[in-house]
Amino acid sequence: MDILTPALIGIGLSMDCFAVSLAIGTTTKTRLIYAATIIAFCFGVFQAGMTAIGWLAGISLIGFISAYDHWISFILLAIVGGKMIWEGVQGSDDETHIEVIRIVPVISLSLATSIDALAVGVSFGVLQTEILLPALIIGIVCFGISFAGVILGERLEELLGNKMEIFGGVILILIGLRILYEHTMS
Numbered sequence: 001m002d003i004l005t006p007a008l009i010g011i012g013l014s015m016d017c018f019a020v021s022l023a024i025g026t027t028t029k030t031r032l033i034y035a036a037t038i039i040a041f042c043f044g045v046f047q048a049g050m051t052a053i054g055w056l057a058g059i060s061l062i063g064f065i066s067a068y069d070h071w072i073s074f075i076l077l078a079i080v081g082g083k084m085i086w087e088g089v090q091g092s093d094d095e096t097h098i099e100v101i102r103i104v105p106v107i108s109l110s111l112a113t114s115i116d117a118l119a120v121g122v123s124f125g126v127l128q129t130e131i132l133l134p135a136l137i138i139g140i141v142c143f144g145i146s147f148a149g150v151i152l153g154e155r156l157e158e159l160l161g162n163k164m165e166i167f168g169g170v171i172l173i174l175i176g177l178r179i180l181y182e183h184t185m186s
Contacts, residue, residue, distance in 0.1 A: 006134035009120060010047070010141030016113040016179075017043040017142050018149040019171050024109075025153020026167070027087075036150035039106065043146040046110035047117045048139025054121020055131040070115075070183030074176035079108075081173035088166035115179075 021039055028035045117138065124131055 003133075003137060006137040007141055009134070010138035011145070013047055013114075013117050013120065013138060014043075014142040014145040016116070016175050017047070017146045019175055020109055020113055021146040021149025022153035022156070023081075023167075023169065023171055025150040026156060028150060028154050032151065032154050036147045039150050040143045040147035042106050042110045043113060044139040044143030046114040047142040048135040050114040050117035051121040051124070051135040051138050052131055054118040054123075055125040055129075055135070057118070057122060057125070070180050074180040078173050078176045081169040081171070081176065083169070085166050085169035085173075088169060112176075 021036075021043070024035070024039055025032075120138075121131065121135070124134060
């Protein structure tokens with residue numbers, strides 16, 4: 001397989017990660033590079049890992065996963081998005097806002113945004129394609145896009161304040177609804 005194909009697939013798979021990263025960037029008040037690196041690393045690892053897991057699982061598992069993967073993604077994104085909207089509406093002083101990258105939300109968001117990578121991995125398995133290089137490329141592309149998303153989100157928050165936190169929460173819920181719609185209507 002050429003390098004361009006997995007890079008383009010990685011860009012497509014990373015769009016949800018980019019939107020979530022923008023939302024995360026709006027709430028990041030301190031240690032921006034640290035937060036961007038952690039988020040980007042987790043998103044990249046999950047995208048690459050889910051691609052590889054999908055490849056390993058092959059065609060027999062897709063029927064089982066596709067029955068509820070959209071609900072998992074929707075619920076995770078709706079919970080995090082709802083929390084962001086609530087916090088944005090409530091408002092917060094910069095002095096009282098404590099920025100902490102917590103493992104459970106990061107893992108939940110990483111999982112929610114990487115479900116599609118599982119299906120891509122299954123398609124690689126069905127095509128009997130080598131997986132190491134494509135999964136690595138997908139993970140690297142996702143890392144770069146997610147890192148940029150956190151940085152851009154923080155810049156947008158500087159301009160728009162709490163409105164960006166509300167906007168970020170709405171984006172997460174809309175991504176969840178889009179995933180739910182696409183999987184229930186197809």
